[in-house]
Amino acid sequence: MSARKHTISVLVNDQPGVLQRVSGLFGRRGFNIESITVGSSEEAGLSRMVIVSTGDDRMLDQISKQLYKLIDVIRVVNISAQPMVAREVALIKVAAEPSQRPEVLGVVETFRASVVDIGPHSLIVQVIGAPDKIDAMAELLKPYGIQEFSRTGVTAMIRGAAQ
Template sequence: MKHTLSVLVEDESGALSRISGLFARRGFNIESLAVGPAEKAGISRLTMVVAGDDHTLEQMTKQLDKLVNVLGVIDLSHIPAVERELMLLKVSAPAETRSAILDLVQVFRANVVDVADDALTLEVVGDPGKLVALEQVMESYGILEIARTGKVALERASGVNTAFLKVTASSKRVPA
């Protein structure tokens, strides 16, 4: 199972190296890593996506908590959270397919951020599933380049679990 960890750390040289080293020494691959300033000066938030079972990740969380620069660790995998990722996607767009691509851009609420004679660069922000879906749709047009950020996530202040709401809403639909 994939886990999303939110880690608050003091801004200090080597903090990221110590955290990534902890995972590497135990044979864990960090699938996604996003780091940036947190709400307080001198503190950064790391959002990491790692694979592993619940017990193993609980042990890793305890090890992270023991690191000097780590101020707190939350596993967002089992609690309501807002998750987003950014992707830039350069796609082949000759005149004969450009209008179809632009229609899809609107469906995915993406933005065109660069236009060339034979290519478009798209920007899309959303949950990771949305990015994968756009990538799959654009494959048939010819993907030239992709750049993705790591996932960023925060616990939902409202406590509302939107994944639960999606399942509940789909189960209430009347079959056609």
């Protein structure tokens, strides 16, 4: 079994300490969390965590079983096992003197991103999309000088009919 990325949706009670207990479970098992996003869900009093981790299918099965042992965990779904929509937001501050800006704006347009701030010597670009889109845009902006880079982590849903 080869290691691959897994995107897991975890529906939990909206209670203090739940995030710490869920993330601690991964750490105790020696599994790295590549990204984790947490926010309100469609049900009052419940939050949804979307966790991306790398491992084999056995690891995923073990994590799922352990998550269900936590009292505040309602449902665990391996989103990556089905067709899904995954998105991230990134803000990238790029060194851009006025003479370089047309080139940088060309990259921004290509990725359907947007400039959200213009400073005397830099631009802040917002890009929304799949993680590989953000990685590709960052790679093209590197030669200009990335001064700061911040990304939200993946949020995702299964495509199509409600599950």
